Amino acid sequence: xxxxxxxxxxSLVVSLVSHGHGPMVQxxxxxxxxxxxxxxxxxxxxxxxxxxxxRPPEGGWPxxxxxxxxxxxxGFAHNHNQALRGAGEPFFCxxxxxxxxxxxxxxxxxxxxxxxxxxxxxYPLQRDVQGQVQDSERTLPTPAALWRRRVLRxxxxxxxxxxxxNGACMVIPRPLWEQLAGFDERYFMYCEDVDLSxxxxxxxxxxxxxxxxxQHEAQRSSHRQWRALGWHLMSLWRLWNSPVYRQAQRMxxxxxxxxxxxxxx
Numbered sequence: 001x002x003x004x005x006x007x008x009x010x011s012l013v014v015s016l017v018s019h020g021h022g023p024m025v026q027x028x029x030x031x032x033x034x035x036x037x038x039x040x041x042x043x044x045x046x047x048x049x050x051x052x053x054x055r056p057p058e059g060g061w062p063x064x065x066x067x068x069x070x071x072x073x074x075g076f077a078h079n080h081n082q083a084l085r086g087a088g089e090p091f092f093c094x095x096x097x098x099x100x101x102x103x104x105x106x107x108x109x110x111x112x113x114x115x116x117x118x119x120x121x122x123y124p125l126q127r128d129v130q131g132q133v134q135d136s137e138r139t140l141p142t143p144a145a146l147w148r149r150r151v152l153r154x155x156x157x158x159x160x161x162x163x164x165x166n167g168a169c170m171v172i173p174r175p176l177w178e179q180l181a182g183f184d185e186r187y188f189m190y191c192e193d194v195d196l197s198x199x200x201x202x203x204x205x206x207x208x209x210x211x212x213x214x215q216h217e218a219q220r221s222s223h224r225q226w227r228a229l230g231w232h233l234m235s236l237w238r239l240w241n242s243p244v245y246r247q248a249q250r251m252x253x254x255x256x257x258x259x260x261x262x263x264x265x
Contacts, residue, residue: 010041010063012111012171014093015083017046017076021097024217026054028099029061035105037062044083048073076167077183077192084182091115092177096168098217103127106212110171113210120205121197122171124212134216137162137209140248141194143240163252164197165207168216176205191235198248 014032018025025045032040042064047053053067068083084092091111106124114122126134139145140163170193180199183192197207239245 010037010039011090012040012093012107013042013044013084013087013089013091014040014095014107015044015046015080016095016097017048017079017083018051018097019073020049020051022051022054024097024100028095028097028101029054029065030057031101032107033057033062035101036107039105039107039111041089042066042087044068044087046070046079046083048079075185075188075192077185077187081182081185084177087174090174091171092174093169093171094167096216099169100215100217102215103213106169106210106214107171109210109212110169113208114171114173116208118204118206119208120172120176120200120203121165121207122210123165123207124169124210124214126166126168126214126216126218129215129217134218136166136168136216138165138194139163140198140252141236141239146236162207162209163201163248164194165209167193167196168218169214172200176200176203179203187235187238189235190232191239194239195242195244198244198252201252202244202247 016025016028029043029045032043040063043061044066045054046068048070050069054065056065066083070079074082080094091114093107093110110122110124113119123136126136128134139161180196180203182196184195187195200207
């Protein structure tokens with residue numbers, strides 16, 4: 001197992017975007033301060049809507065906290081690219097504000113696995129607030145697969161190969177992030193994580209689930225709001241017509257294999 005060398009001590013920068021998620025962000029930062037100070041060097045918090053910043057604990061945060069305020073709301077890809085542009089930490093984490101560290105610190109293990117030279121993205125198991133495992137690992141999102149999933153309500157094969165993971169919590173080595181230029185900002189919302197995951201795979205790197213768990217209070221706005229549904233459909237259309245998707249269809253394995261996971265999760 002080849003491991004990338006990186007300096008000892010905190011080595012992770014976390015990009016966190018709030019869309020009026022103040023209480024969730026406050027709780028998450030407090031949990032990170034309590035559990036993850038040995039790994040997290042810096043958090044970049046982007047306030048995508050006008051709101052007050054988090055309240056520091058007595059004695060201050062154990063990591064650097066940079067706050068960016070957008071004059072107008074921006075998309076998922078733009079916000080994380082902006083936050084991580086020029087960052088010097090060895091590892092980058094994209095994190096949703098509705099993630100909770102209910103199962104302890106995941107970041108030390110995420111960085112340890114992301115340091116392996118064949119890993120392009122390390123990610124944890126996700127459970128909802130009831131403790132049920134979420135479907136954060138997916139196969140290539142073909143129209144037929146989405147029809148089976150959304151219309152016929154057929155779950156994906158649990159043994160299917162993982163071609164992409166959702167962007168709620170992912171750790172990527174800085175050299176690979178810079179090589180891939182982060183997220184594709186042509187996706188305003190939805191499918192940015194699909195596109196990035198496919199580009200990671202096409203670069204010859206693995207998506208590795210680690211033995212760590214986070215709680216994800218996911219709310220699927222595309223199921224509730226017509227505008228969000230429209231963004232989702234436009235992003236799928238862009239994805240299906242992209243060179244990345246066509247290359248993934250040609251080059252990625254199509255047989256059913258055990259997903260790239262680290263045992264113990």
